[in-house]
Amino acid sequence: MDGDGVLRIGELSKRSGVSPELLRAWERRYGLLRPVRSTGGLRLYTPADVERVRVMRRHLSDGLAAAEAAALALRADADDQAAPTALRPDAVRDDLADALEGFDEPRAQAIFDRLLAVVTVETLLGDVVLPYLHELGDRWQRGDASVAQEHFASSIVRGRLLGLARGWGLGLGPTAVLACLPGEQHDLGLIAFGLALRARGWRIVYLGADSPIETVEEISRRRDPSLAVLSGVSGERLQPVVPQLRALAGRQRLAVGGAAAANGVLDDSGALALSGDPIAEAARVMALVGDGGEPS
Amino acid sequence: MDGDGVLRIGELSKRSGVSPELLRAWERRYGLLRPVRSTGGLRLYTPADVERVRVMRRHLSDGLAAAEAAALALRADADDQAAPTALRPDAVRDDLADALEGFDEPRAQAIFDRLLAVVTVETLLGDVVLPYLHELGDRWQRGDASVAQEHFASSIVRGRLLGLARGWGLGLGPTAVLACLPGEQHDLGLIAFGLALRARGWRIVYLGADSPIETVEEISRRRDPSLAVLSGVSGERLQPVVPQLRALAGRQRLAVGGAAAANGVLDDSGALALSGDPIAEAARVMALVGDGGEPS
DNA sequence: GGCTTCTGGACAAGAGCTTGACAACTCGCG
DNA sequence: CGCGAGTTGTCAAGCTCTTGTCCAGAAGCC
Structure with a gap:
């Protein structure tokens, strides 16, 4: 599925039939693509980008203006995630919830298998896993779910996510180091972000x-x-280490994620606050690091 | 099928169609191959290496950058492995230690892949993973390994073990419920036991x-x-819950594992102490439950 | 002894990067 | 119809990065 690695601009050009110059122009003018950069500064595209360029071209050949076509291509991208038809995300989520809360590991695994055959990892996370984890957290707080259920479910989800993570240290793109704050045990959101x-x-x-x-x-x-x-997840974890974070932020681009980052504790620490959901924040980080470049 | 001896670089070059200079460059730059050396320092390749070079070439002809192609070839290695040479457990363990402590995830994963192609899960655990974890724990206590190394290594090992655990709830055999004591975060030994x-x-x-x-x-x-x-791992975790355990042991066959079980805290609690290594204890548990059969 | 291999560095061709410019085209408007 | 203004694909110059190749002297192998 994501077996393909990242592409440089020449290869994207060959696969999409659009000249490198034009690809760069589209990026500059319409933000059509936002490739990650290698350490040497080369643009690195994902297979999803090939598709986006194709959509752009189709709209162009339909007679739309370039700016218009780009806007549509960008939006289509978002719609894409919203409409994987066949599977109704909430139905699947309920199904998964049911399996996990009945301590039925085999069934939960089967649901994951079936899902992964159809959708991307990102859709899996955004439409099923993350919403489910939220829901479970809420129910647990209300006392509707037991600790046992929460533990069991986390273990299985963690196993699946770590399975998907295999090989994520590999390649050419920029490197991110991910860790939970001292004392923090909730790692699922962080893995999803990764x-x-x-x-x-x-x-x-x-x-x-x-x-x-x-x-x-x-x-x-x-x-x-x-x-x-x-x-x-909690500000209490964050407060005591803010001085250390400030020091670290001096030599290293730094971000803090999860609910802990929400209340302005970080304001003057030099660290970026990522309090939204992991996928949205990953997109945001892309933009920031892409723009800002590397501070030597 | 294997038995094929080792190849020197000229022979590998002939079979793979890649010049010796380039093979050495790929090794130096991307770590594509990691040949063992003869006493005189000559590189000695296995037939598996021929395959890896082929994969690399295929990716190159797909238009990927050399660095990216190498990264994929290293990962693809997982899928089809031909002849993983003679595996000496301690050598592999050193190799694994080296990769993990250098924060080199791809290499660590490759080592797991190679191992799993040849040995059973049990051998993997008993001869490589558990001894390595012990060793790491010791070194960490002596201050020879950093917390960072310990965290990084644990994460990867946990991911792999949970990957192997997939579907372990499935089947007809007797069921075991596994959990860490309250406050206990070390779960690797328990997963191995599972x-x-x-x-x-x-x-x-x-x-x-x-x-x-x-x-x-x-x-x-x-x-x-x-x-x-x-x-x-520690008796402190166990002491406070002994009364609860005693109650539970009344209606449920119960065991306590890990170092916490070693000192006779459990003596009259009705719970079985499993203080040895996970694999040996699993064997013991088999015998006991096999004998005793199912209570109703 | 003759062939192969090793190390480490160096090198050159080609692919990419950025900035800025430019010409063809479209379109609204007098 | 002609014209200015905005849009859009292409190009160039000067540099950097990547990657296959090459070299020289020392050493291994049969």
């Missing part, structure tokens, strides 16, 4: 739950990533 | 880290397992 970045061509170094800040510092020195992301 | 039981035909219901005892109780009621296992 998968979303991966789908856009990034390389991921994943440290997991409850990581001391020094840990992130060490990796930053060794791998010089384009971005380090710390994640946490 | 895999060992699975290899013997059990069904596993896995609850994961930091599980309240009530959680286990709830599942026991709903699934009526043949055994429930709680795991922890």
